[in-house]
Amino acid sequence: MGNNKHTYSPLEETANTITHGLGVLLSIAGLFTLLYYNNLENDIWRTVGFSIYGSSLILLYLSSTLYHGTKDSKLKKIFKRFDHSAIFLLIAGTYTPIVLISMRDTWVIYLFILIWAMTVFGITGEFLFTQKFKHLEFIMYIAMGWMALIAIKPLLGLPIETFTWIIVGGVIYSIGVVFYKWDSLPYNHTIWHLFVLGGSISHFIAMFYI
Template identity: 45%
Template sequence: MKARLKNLKDRTITGLYSLGEEIVHGITHGIGAGLSVAGLTLLVVLAVLYGNVCQVVSFSIYGSTLVILYLASTLYHSFQEPGVKRVFKIIDHAAIFLLIAGTYTPFLLVGVRGAWGWTLLIIIWGMAILGVAFKVLFIHRFQKLSVLAYVLMGWVGVVGAKEL
């Protein structure tokens, strides 16, 4: 019982993670952000050298959303002040929608292409924009609906998979 109470006292302001866990999250997600910047740079350089405009744009979008996600998560786990943490939590959770859409972008613009690729791209980015707005307005509410939105966005790929 005493160990459990001590553990609760060690929790950060949010009550979700201990300070040690938050430090580890901040460091590992910071490493992810750095690797994302490296990956973005490599993708764009290779697309510029060997690809076309569509590849440069789509890889830039994908890489940028990956950087945004890891950077937002790093900042969320690095600050303990409640107001700052709340803002970064909103950005962190909203960035998941952006990354899902960003991940689809190269597949739809480079792989699927044409009217079908553009249609799915508009649908997925429309869902992402709605998801970001949802997170900004309702960060602590409707958790199951939020997870459902992530899953539905993930399943959009099944519709376009035949074209790949």
């Protein structure tokens, strides 16, 4: 995941690449793990939900790894857009199995549709209005993530483990934003990446208990 305001040293970019390269491997393993255990239940909603979630997780870490790993300036600009777009996809992708498995017959489905509509809007804005869109983009990330609280009552109906790990993941992501914005701190972006990994792992655990 890239920051628009900061230039990283070669060592920092190496660390940024390694941390989210690890995320790619963990995401692939996580997707296959979820699908394997789902096969024991043979539930189509779980298959669809976990496939979308796992794919969005892989795309996030892959695009971030490519962005930080490439030295070609033109490619870097392209991968940066994919990197930022993948954040929208992961947010919507994380909602997907939770809603499809446990809430598809409730009003939360309308919130789910709104989240995906915002994702399409966000990705479109990233590619068409990159510079003008960057401030709204960041606000949208935070808002979309915590819009889950609108559905707090249905969320409380989830298994306590799922609910707890969803909140833990959200808090970890949110704390990580402090380091994302802390440009004067050496390796701030690598630290941010570690928080992203922590948030992703927390939400992955939540999926097991749905």
